[in-house]
Amino acid sequence: MSITTFDTAGTREATPVASGRLELDTAALEAAKRSLEKGAVTPSYGPWREDIITLLNGALATEIVCTLRYKRHYFTAKGLASPKIAEEFLVHANEETAHGDMLAERIVQLGGEPDFAPTTLTSRSHADYDESLDLQAMIRANLIAERVAIEAYGQMIKLIGDKDSTTRRILESILAQEQEHADELSDWLTP
Numbered sequence: 026m027s028i029t030t031f032d033t034a035g036t037r038e039a040t041p042v043a044s045g046r047l048e049l050d051t052a053a054l055e056a057a058k059r060s061l062e063k064g065a066v067t068p069s070y071g072p073w074r075e076d077i078i079t080l081l082n083g084a085l086a087t088e089i090v091c092t093l094r095y096k097r098h099y100f101t102a103k104g105l106a107s108p109k110i111a112e113e114f115l116v117h118a119n120e121e122t123a124h125g126d127m128l129a130e131r132i133v134q135l136g137g138e139p140d141f142a143p144t145t146l147t148s149r150s151h152a153d154y155d156e157s158l159d160l161q162a163m164i165r166a167n168l169i170a171e172r173v174a175i176e177a178y179g180q181m182i183k184l185i186g187d188k189d190s191t192t193r194r195i196l197e198s199i200l201a202q203e204q205e206h207a208d209e210l211s212d213w214l215t216p
């Protein structure tokens with residue numbers, strides 16, 4: 026049995042009383058029939074929706090800065106001795122853009138607004154932009170940024186836990202690709 030109360034907006038006000046059984050919260054199912062303006066956001070999001078949107082906007086800013094850094098490196102490194110590495114920077118740039126798009130889409134599904142404001146991007150990003158001219162310095166800067174992204178996504182996945190399984194799956198798929206990026210970069214880094 027669950028006891029849940031809702032305000033007029035259909036937002037959960039009290040946590041269900043634990044019955045010790047695996048039962049659905051029927052009051053929350055009823056509440057899901059109301060507040061249609063909330064789209065995909067149902068009462069089980071509880072108070073976490075805004076925090077999750079804030080986390081996703083931090084990740085979105087990071088992905089945009091990572092896209093810009095990789096593009097800068099791609100065009101700068103093209104004339105250098107390693108066109109293969111330059112091409113890989115472009116592949117990473119496009120993958121970071123795709124990550125940003127996934128995050129922006131999820132933010133909108135959660136009823137939030139994706140923040141693409143250019144003036145605050147670098148202060149909101151977890152990872153840094155970089156203007157190195159030397160190929161090894163570029164690889165090092167990208168590896169640092171990937172490691173920051175891996176740490177941030179790992180923390181977000183732990184924080185979200187079972188509060189929003191769709192967002193968690195998106196973050197897990199992005200994390201797996203950031204780990205591949207870091208792996209490739211560390212192979213190119215000369216000790």
Ligand SMILES: [Fe+2]
Pocket residue numbers: 088091120121124125174199203
């Ligand atoms: Fe990314």
Ligand SMILES: [Fe+2]
Pocket residue numbers: 091117121171174202203206
């Ligand atoms: Fe990456």
